[in-house]
Amino acid sequence: MCEANVYLLEDDGVKTLLLESVDRIIPQGENLYLENIFGERKTIKAQIAEMALVDHKIILKP
Amino acid sequence: MCEANVYLLEDDGVKTLLLESVDRIIPQGENLYLENIFGERKTIKAQIAEMALVDHKIILKP
Numbered sequence: 001m002c003e004a005n006v007y008l009l010e011d012d013g014v015k016t017l018l019l020e021s022v023d024r025i026i027p028q029g030e031n032l033y034l035e036n037i038f039g040e041r042k043t044i045k046a047q048i049a050e051m052a053l054v055d056h057k058i059i060l061k062p
Numbered sequence: 063m064c065e066a067n068v069y070l071l072e073d074d075g076v077k078t079l080l081l082e083s084v085d086r087i088i089p090q091g092e093n094l095y096l097e098n099i100f101g102e103r104k105t106i107k108a109q110i111a112e113m114a115l116v117d118h119k120i121i122l123k124p
Contacts, residue, residue, distance in 0.1 A: 002064035003115050025113040037116065048110065051087040053065050054099065 003037050004056045009049055015059065018042065022058065032060065065099050066118045071111055077121065080104065084120065094122065 003023045007015040019042050024035040034042045046060040065085045069077040081104050086097040096104045108122040 002066075002118060004064075023114065023116045025110070025115075027110055048087070048089055052085065053087075053115070054085045056064060 002053070002056075004051070004053060004058045006034055006058045006060060008044070008046060009059050009061045011062075018044065018060065025058070064115070064118075066113070066115060066120045068096055068120045068122060070106070070108060071121050071123045073124075080106065080122065087120070 003021040005020045006018045006022045008018045009015055019034050019036055019040060021036040021038065022034050023037050026033040028043070031043050031045050034044065046062055049059045049061040051058045065083040067082045068080045068084045070080045071077055081096050081098055081102065083098040083100065084096050085099050088095040093105050093107050096106065108124055111121040111123040113120045
């Protein structure tokens with residue numbers, strides 16, 4: 001399957017796994033709505049920093 | 063492979079294929095840098111409206 005793992009890039013450069021196997025991402029103003037293939041949902045105040053889909057990786061930043 | 067096709071949502075609601083098989087997306091200010099698995103690159107002034115990764119679909123809006 002082609003979902004991606006979403007990480008949050010902290011100020012110290014450390015990437016923390018926020019939600020795995022994310023299928024849907026919908027920007028909502030300053031927030032991002034995340035939904036994964038297990039139906040888990042998160043809304044976080046962050047921006048997309050980079051997406052590398054073949055690597056199943058999406059990096060967010062505060 | 064898990065790249066996605068990127069579409070631009072026009073004002074009339076029509077979705078136009080902008081670039082297929084996109085692997086990397088990097089927001090650059092008001093622009094989005096797109097790069098696909100064939101090495102083709104595009105930079106466009108647009109925002110992400112919605113991503114549906116399992117469907118290999120990313121919708122942008124002006």
